[in-house]
Amino acid sequence: MSEEISVSDLALEIETGGWVLDVREDHEFEDGHVPQAHHIPLGVVPDRYLEIPQGEKIFVICKSGRRSQVAADFLLGKGFDAVSVVGGTDGWIASGREVSFADSL
Secondary structure, X not given: OOXXXXXXXXXXXXXXXXXXXXXXXXXXXXXXXXXXXXXXXXXXXXXXXXXXXXXXXXXXXXXOOHHHHHHHHHHHHOOOEEEEEOOXXXXXHHOOOOOEOOOOO
């Protein structure tokens, strides 16, 4: 099972260039996401995981943390260094942090 981090820790990782993968559905992503997040819905991660950079830690986020755990576990199995963000985008928004509405990846 992959490691988990908080949204506060994610914010610190983003400041130093952390790579964020949002695995929510398209409409969820469009409704607001963590700035700099790259978007690949969970259902197509197995088909598109080679688009994710290897050799760096991947911070996987969803709405609350369940789907991100599934994706992070999948990526771990493929040799990635992936962690799940506890609380997800809901936690990010609740913390008052910036939200982006532009498309990524």
